[in-house]
Amino acid sequence: MNIKFLGGAGTVTGSKYLITHENQRVLVDCGLYQGVKKLRLRNRGGFPIDPKTINAVILTHAHIDHSGYVPALRKNGFKGPVYCTKGTYDLCKILLPDSGYLQEEDARYANKKKFSRHSPALPLYTEKDAIESLKLFKPVQYHKPLDVANQITATFTPVGHILGSAAVQISAGGKTITFSGDVGRTEDLVMRPPEPLSETDYLVVESTYGNRRHDETDPFEFFKNIINKTMERGGIVLLPSFAVGRAQTILYIIQLLKERNEIPDVPVYLNSPMAITATEIYCNHHKEHRLTAEECEKIDKDTHFVRTPEESIELNNRKYPSIIISASGMASGGWVLHHLKALLPNHRNSVVFVGFQAPGTRGDAMVNGAEQVKIHGAYHPVRAEVSQIDSLSAHGDYVEILDWLDQSNINPKQVFVTHGEPVASDSMRLKLEEKFGWKVEVPDYGEEFNL
Structure with a gap:
């Protein structure tokens, strides 16, 4: 098994993780880059591998920085299934077409006011592209192992971030790797707390708040x-x-x-x-x-x-x-x-x-x-x-995530810290090493590891 970090590395956006096992390729999350221009340009730069060679996409949840590139992936040749929970699918049915619509609206406005450097300004994908991509979606149940590609299975566990959000465990060749997705909070006003993880050989964990606590403002x-x-x-x-x-x-x-x-x-x-x-x-x-x-x-x-x-x-x-x-x-x-x-x-x-x-x-x-x-x-x-x-964030801060991992009682061979700004990710790396004694890496964009 091999993992390549195609997004969500060194930044809190654009999450994409490519798992390769023998001749099968599974993409975990397929997010749009948002924020600074240097990152947004990656959306336009073409996908790092041929989308036609990807067997399946798995989404941890529906937020655009985790799902918003799916229409562009399909537009460029991906034809496989997109697996996610029912809640994620229902939300993607509105998030993705809305993303395409807003891109079209922004392009029309830019062309009307002539403030874009491109003539004409074009959307990355349209509302119609997004609607077409939804035909690839296949909703799944929590806790039920599912064959997502030849000899590759996936299991979804609720993590309380938003409706439908999940950690996803991939099993292939006798090894397991778990992706935390975005982890929710124990005392969230709306969502239930994240459920503990099952034992795993490798772990990819988010670090949005890897170097800070949420304030306690009421x-x-x-x-x-x-x-x-x-x-x-x-x-x-x-x-x-x-x-x-x-x-x-x-x-x-x-x-x-x-x-x-x-x-x-x-x-x-x-x-x-x-x-x-x-x-x-x-x-x-x-x-x-x-x-x-x-x-x-x-x-x-x-x-x-x-x-x-x-x-x-x-x-x-x-x-x-x-x-x-x-x-x-x-x-x-x-x-x-x-x-x-x-x-x-x-x-x-x-x-x-x-x-x-x-x-x-x-x-x-x-x-x-x-x-x-x-x-x-x-x-x-x-x-x-x-x-x-900041006290209403849907992300667990580093103490909440460490407590969640402690409750999970897991002992992975290696941990990868992603989905955070560089300082936050490195801070989370240190905290994981000190608390659990785990081997922890903060991968760079495009970096890959044999598992």
């Missing part, structure tokens, strides 16, 4: 203060949010604050068709997380769903206090960019980032005090109050 107090302060100024609270997982948690918090009469009963707008459908999917899968069907119904009744570009534009013309939740979570694209252009120049408004902001994103620039940000080819002043809360 999210209810944080949002209560920000919302009340902004409402008193007559402003609008804008929450750039990941459409899957984070948006549902924020809606739940706001709903509870209103029930407790701790914030005014102001309108709440969920301005993302993808986040709206994701919320509906979460409700349909309520047995897989902590929220009851009744709690889901309350959120649904209290939220104004904004489904069209016209409604979104109209939202920017409204002046009275409100709360707007819109994708994307790092302000890297989507409808939230138009809200930022409208709201950032006014000191009465607040922009709240919920979770990690990758280096090079607009979110990262704003939380680090940028006085202006570039959106659609023009600079816009940042006069609104900008804040960030």
Whole structure:
């Protein structure tokens, strides 16, 4: 068995891991690169191997940095199955077409305003490409070993990150390698805690928070203060949010604050068709997380769903206090960019980032005090109050992940630390070596190992 790191190495994005056994190739995760331009260019650079030679793709979960390259892989010749859990499949049915649609919209806008260096600007793939790629998906059950290629099996274990997320154990030639995917948190407000892993020869573990703890800010107090302060100024609270997982948690918090009469009963707008459908999917899968069907119904009744570009534009013309939740979570694209252009120049408004902001994103620039940000080819002043809360991250921090691995009671021959910035990954390497005495590597992009 051989592993080659085609993404998620030295960065928190673009996860792709190629497993080769004899003449079979299985790709674990197939994510888009996001963030700094140097990484985004890898999306356009062509796949490092011929997609036609890949027998199967396995997805740990639906987030775009783990699934978003699937349509491009298919477009370039991949014809095999894509295995994932039912929850991941349901979310990919909205995430992938939305990704293609947004790429088309961004290309159209760039061509209209003539701010792209490319003429014409083209999407990496279209909404139609994404819809076609969904025909390759084959939903699977947790805990049930599945033949994914000749003499290669995969088993999925819940890890609590988002709906459908899983660690995946690959077995081939008498050896096993387990991919943690993105690991959730023990005390998450919505998702259940990650389940322990089974014994494995090799382990690939994420390190998004490999060098830091989550802050202990009470999210209810944080949002209560920000919302009340902004409402008193007559402003609008804008929450750039990941459409899957984070948006549902924020809606739940706001709903509870209103029930407790701790914030005014102001309108709440969920301005993302993808986040709206994701919320509906979460409700349909309520047995897989902590929220009851009744709690889901309350959120649904209290939220104004904004489904069209016209409604979104109209939202920017409204002046009275409100709360707007819109994708994307790092302000890297989507409808939230138009809200930022409208709201950032006014000191009465607040922009709240919920979770990690990758280096090079607009979110990262704003939380680090940028006085202006570039959106659609023009600079816009940042006069609104900008804040960030990290305690709602869907990723376990290093203590939570170490505790999870300790509870798993495993003893791998070697561990590979991925999906983190270089400092975070190396810090996780040291912690794993010190706590467990394991042999740990931090692989570079394109590096491969014989197992």
